[in-house]
Amino acid sequence: MNGDFPPDTLRAWGGAAVERLARYLETVESRPVLARTKPGDLVSRLPRRAPEEPEPWEAIERDLDALIEPNLTHWQHPGFLAYFAVNSSVPGIAGEILAAGYNQVGILWRSSPASNELEQGMVRWLAELVGLPDSFDGQLADTASGASLIALAAAREQAFPDVRKTGLAGLPPGVVYCSELAHSSIDKACVVLGLGLAGLRKVPHDDAFRMDVAALERAIAADRAAGRRPIAVVATAGTTAVTSVDPLPEIASLCEREGLWLHVDAAYAGAAASLPEKRPLFAGWERADSVVFNPHKWLFLPLECTALLFRRMERVRRAFSVVPHYLETPEGAAGVREYMDYGVQLGRRFRALKAWIALRTFGAAGVRERLRAHLDLARQLEEVLRSRADVEIVAPVPFSVVVFRFTGTGLSPEEEDALNRGILERVNEDGRFFISHAVVRGRFVLRAAFGSLRTEPRHVTAFVGVLEEAARASRKALG
Ligand SMILES: Cc1ncc(COP(=O)(O)O)c(C=O)c1O
Numbered sequence: 001m002n003g004d005f006p007p008d009t010l011r012a013w014g015g016a017a018v019e020r021l022a023r024y025l026e027t028v029e030s031r032p033v034l035a036r037t038k039p040g041d042l043v044s045r046l047p048r049r050a051p052e053e054p055e056p057w058e059a060i061e062r063d064l065d066a067l068i069e070p071n072l073t074h075w076q077h078p079g080f081l082a083y084f085a086v087n088s089s090v091p092g093i094a095g096e097i098l099a100a101g102y103n104q105v106g107i108l109w110r111s112s113p114a115s116n117e118l119e120q121g122m123v124r125w126l127a128e129l130v131g132l133p134d135s136f137d138g139q140l141a142d143t144a145s146g147a148s149l150i151a152l153a154a155a156r157e158q159a160f161p162d163v164r165k166t167g168l169a170g171l172p173p174g175v176v177y178c179s180e181l182a183h184s185s186i187d188k189a190c191v192v193l194g195l196g197l198a199g200l201r202k203v204p205h206d207d208a209f210r211m212d213v214a215a216l217e218r219a220i221a222a223d224r225a226a227g228r229r230p231i232a233v234v235a236t237a238g239t240t241a242v243t244s245v246d247p248l249p250e251i252a253s254l255c256e257r258e259g260l261w262l263h264v265d266a267a268y269a270g271a272a273a274s275l276p277e278k279r280p281l282f283a284g285w286e287r288a289d290s291v292v293f294n295p296h297k298w299l300f301l302p303l304e305c306t307a308l309l310f311r312r313m314e315r316v317r318r319a320f321s322v323v324p325h326y327l328e329t330p331e332g333a334a335g336v337r338e339y340m341d342y343g344v345q346l347g348r349r350f351r352a353l354k355a356w357i358a359l360r361t362f363g364a365a366g367v368r369e370r371l372r373a374h375l376d377l378a379r380q381l382e383e384v385l386r387s388r389a390d391v392e393i394v395a396p397v398p399f400s401v402v403v404f405r406f407t408g409t410g411l412s413p414e415e416e417d418a419l420n421r422g423i424l425e426r427v428n429e430d431g432r433f434f435i436s437h438a439v440v441r442g443r444f445v446l447r448a449a450f451g452s453l454r455t456e457p458r459h460v461t462a463f464v465g466v467l468e469e470a471a472r473a474s475r476k477a478l479g
Helices: 007-030 057-071 090-102 113-129 144-159 184-192 213-225 248-258 269-274 313-320 352-386 413-430 457-478
Strands: 137-141 174-179 200-203 229-236 261-265 290-293 306-310 391-393 401-406 436-440 443-449
Touching: 007 057, 007 090, 090 352, 113 137, 113 306, 113 352, 137 144, 144 174, 144 184, 144 229, 144 261, 144 290, 144 306, 144 313, 174 184, 174 213, 184 200, 200 213, 213 229, 213 248, 229 248, 248 261, 269 290, 269 352, 306 313, 352 391, 352 401, 352 457, 401 413, 413 436, 413 443, 413 457
Parallel strands: 174 200, 174 229, 229 261, 261 290
Antiparallel strands: 137 306, 290 306, 391 401, 401 443, 436 443
């Protein structure tokens, strides 16, 4: 026996799946935003092996209700204020469905001209949207973590032009610099690139959580004096914990003087550069060698879609291009863009399709309007919390994330940490909101990140009520 299910089955199952998702989005607010699952709950209920005989779609539907939906953390819930939001907007879902069905495997231009050329077009749209100059070119990568790895591989290639032949043995130890608040993906990239964590310098930040450029300069000089080879600086525009922006112009000037690669990680905040009033915060990033930001964070696309932009694309090609005979084509020989030459992946998904659909149906003005709505929600919460004597706003709020902690007279710093830990757990158990935490200057702090397309001002008001209740209970538990 051979053959797929007939297209009419797709009509039936696809229709049921879309109907289910529409219902899911209609009812998501009534569900507890954070899954109430205990570790092992789901896996213990799965059969040990796949069924021998085919099962009907109805059995799948039953188990979506019984096994899957109760164990989802609802990222589309209006009370999802943890981490950074990732929206599955309606255009994003439609784009994902089409991309799954067309299933273009973008190994070569000829394996999908549509995917290849739409990606080139979307890179241009996205760069233009956030105000990066025409000279930036790039790709839609999977995640910011994967994208920063690619960028730092290109930086390593620039510092050690023979590294792909020789490996690192015999070369001076290479060093990458970032602030103490940079994302852990930079640590991982250094591990994967053979620089090791010993090859990553975490530079201190100033009072506004921005990389201390004088300390960066001293670290570079000390490494050079010790015979090490500085490779790259990673500046963050929108740090994960507090959304601070490193001093990009000063870091760019230093990188230019020192001949270092500048990579700007704007995973979450980069989308805000589409707003004229926020663009000054990004001044200097146009001097970077590479910039990363995530349409799957704050441009309303489902995972995965990361814009990875380069000032000189050719340098990335030098780091990655390996063309075996079976992938040689006349177009490739004639110089057509082959995305396999610019990263680790050979097969690549048709990510550009959902970006194209979303940017057209929201429109750039619609994107800006929604981003401003998120900024307003953050402002609303910040104002309420600032008016309270028992709350400290821990960091400036340049975007849509408010970082704060409850305080208490007579409490030691450790007791205050316990108070805030208790608040976090109580808020998240309540079911209406999900927030996350960070550690800032050694202290446990709470983060409320606005970015869901479904959050409204009334949710902020309700959130303050839940916070107050949690704070009361947590204080009581401390005694
Ligand atoms: C600054 C920064 N960089 C990178 C990442 C990683 O993003 P991704 O999940 O796309 O790898 C994050 C995630 O929150 C981030 O905040």
